[in-house]
Amino acid sequence: MEFLLYSLNYKPELTGIGKYNGDLAQYLVDKKANVTVMTAPPYYPEWKVHEGFSNKFSAVNDSGVQVLRSPLYVPKSVSTLKRLLHLSSFALSSGMRLLSNLRLKPHVVFLVQPTLFCAPITLLYCKLTGALSVMHIQDFEVDAMFGLGMGKQGLSQRIARAVESWFLRRFDVVSSISYSMLENARSKGVEEQNLLFFPNWSDTKFVTPDVDGSSIRSKWGYSQEDKVILYSGNIGQKQGLEVVLDAAKHFHADPKVKFLIIGNGAYADTLKMMASDMGLDNLQFKPLQPWEDIPAILSMADIHLVVQKKGAADAVLPSKLTNILSAGGHAVVTAEAHTELGKIENKYPGIYHLVEPENTASFIDGLEQLVAVETRTPNLIARQYAIDNLNKDKVIDRFISDLNARLEKNSEKLGKTHAN
Structure with a gap:
């Protein structure tokens, strides 16, 4: 298979979409596919081009993957206008790069949303090369933007949603990471068979859960009696992490309850300043850690946090949750009952503790319930769910099988077209 992965994010980014794209590309190469990645220099979640990379056009073979990077605008502070410029700059530079590589003639072009800005050039490229066009939705960026109040309601919203729907309906395949998100795509006009x-x-x-995290726990100054409450990942606007500061303030009188935030992001400095102003000496911040240390860090923590604002919970499914479940972690998850996270919790009671987003009292109550129980033993419900539903080999192998079936149908369709 000739596979072209087109995405804003790619490894060595350690969190979210970049990490998954890196895993997918390498897995496909290991399965003897020829993989090209069209991407940007790594910048996320720090919103700064990583050391050792330049914000220029580049090409490199990375472990059998041909990686083509295109420059983009990376704002120091993120606003709605700057985010739009950021996305459109990548669409412009990478689009030119894409059209200059018609010779690749991939069987599949796999565009990851965000960014929807790349949809027009992707569809044109697939038309010119005969490739199967796949839009993979990690985030519904239009829904997320308006859900978080970054765009004005009214005419602009209706236009954005109409444009989004028009492009989605023109892809051969629209994939996504949850059934709720697939239902959202269906409501936007994507046909069931696609x-x-x-x-x-x-x-x-x-x-x-078998990994021993005691050495990291000790290294970072936590005793075996402490209750370590961990948030790890992007520190951005959509997380609503102010509620974690409120919880740390609530538990301040209990010397055994400790909060830890690991990550980087556009909102990190602001959050650190707020914590300092609140005098939260029971909360510490650490930068993103090497991937090889993640199992021990997850094992070290007693309670994990998956925090989002209301609007974001309808549009995205947090990537950090997959590893929390795999580690058998005990988690407090902020999401409403009608979201995918709410449906999972309802179907698998005990998998995590669901609380209403942006509700400090509910969040603190959820934490108090977990603080009061044994959390050093694994959450076996979470672990079993991960084994049954999130196993990397099973998920990607099924995806490859599904793609091959679609490719066969696409070849038949093209053959009939040429015959006519």
């Missing part, structure tokens, strides 16, 4: 379930995954053999 939908494909392709969830995020976890390396359940690598991230397990």
Whole structure:
């Protein structure tokens, strides 16, 4: 298979979409596919081009993957206008790069949303090369933007949604990471036969409850009696992490309850300043850690946090949750009952503790319930769910099988077209 992965994010980014894209590309290469990645220099979640990379056009072979990077505008502070410029700059530079590589003639072009800005050039490229066009939705960026109040309601919203729907309906395949998100795509006009379930995954053999996290726990100054409450990942606007500061303030009188935030992001400095102003000496911040340390860090923590604002919970499914479940972690998850996270919790009671987003009292109550129970033993419901539903090999192998079936149908369709 000749596979072209087109996305804003790619490894060595350690969180979210970049991490999954890196896993997918390498897995396909290991399965003897020829993979080209059209992407940007790594910048996320710090919103700064990583050391050792330049914000220029580049090409490199990375472990059998041909990686073509195109420059983009990376704002120091993120606003609605700057985010739009950021996305459109990548669409422009990478689009020119894409059209200059018609010779690749891939069987599949796999565009990851965000960014929807790349949809027009992707569809044109697939038309010119005969490739199967796949839109894989990690985030519904239009829904997320308006859900978080970054765009004005009214005419602009209706236009944005109409444009989004028009492009989605023109892809051969629209895949996404949850059934709720597939239902959202269906409501936007995508036909049933064009939908494909392709969830995020976890390396359940690598991230397990059996990993010993005691050395990291001790190294970072936590005793075995402490209750360590961990948030790890992007520190951005959509997370609503102010509620974690409120919880740290609530538990301040209990010396055994400690909060830890690991990550980077556009909102990190602001959050650190707020924590300092609140005098939260029971909360510490650390930068993103090497991937090889993640299983031990997850094992070290007693309680994990998956925090989002209301609008974001309808549009995205947090990638960090897959590894928390694989590690058998005990988690407090902020989401409403009608979202995918709410439906999972309802179907698998005990998998995590669901609380209403942006509700400090509910969040603190959820934490108090977990603080009061034994959390050093694994959450076996979470672990079993990960084994059954999130195993990396199973998820990607099924995706490859589904793609091959679509490719066969696409070849038949093209053959009939040429015959006519």
